[in-house]
Amino acid sequence: MSGTTISTPLDGGFGGRVDQVVDRAIGDGRIVGAMILVARRGEILYSRAAGLADRETNKPMTADAIFRLSSVTKPVVATAALTLVEANVIRLDDPISKYIPEFRPKLADGSEPVITIRQLLTHTAGLSYGFRQPADGPYHRAGVSDGLDQPGLSMADNLDRIASLPLSYVPGTGWGYSVAMDVLGEVMARATGVSLPELVDRLVVQPLGMHDASFAVRDRSRLVTPYADGPGKAVAMGSYHRVPFADGFIAFSPGRVFDPASFASGGTGMNGTASDVLKLLEALRSGGSPVINPETAAAMTTDAIPGIETTMPGWGWGLGFGVLRDPLAASTPQTAGTWRWGGVYGHSWFVDPALDLTVVVLTNTAIAGMVGAFPDALRDAIYGRQV
Template sequence: MSLHLKAATLLALLVASPALADNQNTSLSARLDPVIDQAIADKRIVGAVVLVARDGQLVYSRAAGLADREAGRAMKEDDIFRFASVTKPFVTAAAMRLVEEGRITLDDPVSKWLPDFMPTFDGKTATILVRHLLNHTAGLEYGFFQPPGGSYAKAGVSDGLDLTDLSLDENLKRLASVPLASEPGKAFRYSLAIDVLGSVIEKATGKTLDKAVNELVVAPLSLTDAGFSTKPSERLTAAYFDGSPEPKRMEGSVAVPIGEGKLTFSPDRILDAKQFPSGGAGMAGTAKDVLTFLEAIRKGGSPILSAETVRTMMQDQTGPEAQTQGPGWGFGYGWAVLVDPKAGATPQSKGTIQWGGAYGHNWFVDPVEKITVVAMTNTTFEGMWGPFTRDVRDAVYGRH
């Protein structure tokens, strides 16, 4: 590394000061800044943008660390991140808007829209409803949850994060060829269900998923960068994954261990507009885009959804035994729902919604305290479920 790059890197890591809102809460800064600084100094994350809104006001806003470590480029607040599963709430909201408009119903069999999507369970064709897709009780899975050589790998199913020649229709054809892991409606299994939902949206609207989501969610919220592809630019953050002594840069396609399986990432997928739009993982955008969307949800859904619809989405649909984010957490439509804060050992209020993304993101909305927190990093998996996420949460609630 050149002296110039070393100097730039040092500056970004140690001198990067919060780009604060005018009404920045100084006590909140005093708690959050050290959490972010420590995660970067410990080389657990490379860079991050963290936003906190309270009662509709931005009270904390900071870009820290590096967007591109090898180039020595400091993170900026308007940098673009690959969303991974942060995509799911956007696609879910698009589907729920179609429900409001009477174009689809929660109890529609998926086969009404996708006649060829007829997976079996226990040797018989299963009936999957739209609501089963929304709350991940369809009996589907993700390939990365399976051991190497699992049924999805054998069928050639894409998890939506890799570069592939498959179309969405072909991927779902392969998915439907594999028997379901559980009877629809009976068990929570985080899965490719939202990719299937994306295809339902396409058929119901007569538009590709990217255009439908833009029309139903992105454009009404005036989101500046959210979409299913982006062009090469310095605003696009580099992608890293957990490693020692520091996170490793993702180059080409990288299979990152997760549980018994591996999740294949292809960071360049977001630059190829010809890739099929993955409803579960395919979008990119800024931290501000995510905050704007979540704040619309917190305030009741306008201009994209009604308050009644949002209340339904924020109600637990699975029961806390699903443990979607650990003990005490169930699942609504689009996100986990906190049912029992004591069981979850969290300062968040009952009814808090939360989720993240595998490229290194975590967010939550506490409707009781009127708090929305978005923490976007460029580091898998620390930024999604590592100590960084809990430290940010605890700092927001004054535990630091």
């Protein structure tokens, strides 16, 4: 880390450094609004609602603002799935065909491999995401939804489209971020005979008091307006909005959340507040109570795919999110064993268990709030890293 200095994480000046990062991003127009929470051992050391929930009406961001959580949904649904594993309703090594017999994707050679629940949780099932493919890639041609667009699309139709395409690799032999959590959500619903939204509410949301976490929006007046990266400042999303990402694009339909016919996406479909997210992460950090037992929480937050490389240098994957293997390779001041992820509507979060540190950053700006200069600078400000 040549040229880098490290001071004590969460030293007396960290709040001022975070403020500078946030003020700069909002002043430059790259981020419209954000809600940020930093906690240590459960104590909130920094809390700020910054910028605007709606720029056009000059509506300020508030601490209880509701965000479209996108992939911040994943740890919630993964936790719910693991409660079902603990109850012996499902098992990690069960083939998913046991629950969704019609979902039988094949390899390019026509053979039909077994896909397990564990492989869905670890994104080693051979599936993909449309946004990880070029604009003319197979998922786009088949009309597969990443769970963010196509209001009114049913789960049955989306599963048919996914299963019609060849798997990217033999399940268990590689890693690819994917629609696996959507498939897992359907497994959970089939295994219990209860809808995914009801399951998640019963198993995770209610026990943890995540009052606004839901697949629906319980108070539209608190739902933030979504924005997207623009050529200069962020631009308001339309009813259908494409945002360039990697070699392709991410397709957003913000109104999807208001269409009850839209399938409940286990990977991207929930809404909630920063406080809701913090409650889940703190529960997992402190051993999983009252939703899962300590052994399950430990398995969830430990690298579950040793020997398999992800597309993120230095990062492995647990049962629901990334786990840091090598801070140097990842170019991060976080401690090895840190777990984190984000959401394409503009979110990032991480837990550094060695420091008992939990950080939640929800913004209304895709993609700048999730990856790139803003979340990296915010992380470095918390750790006191200056490059």
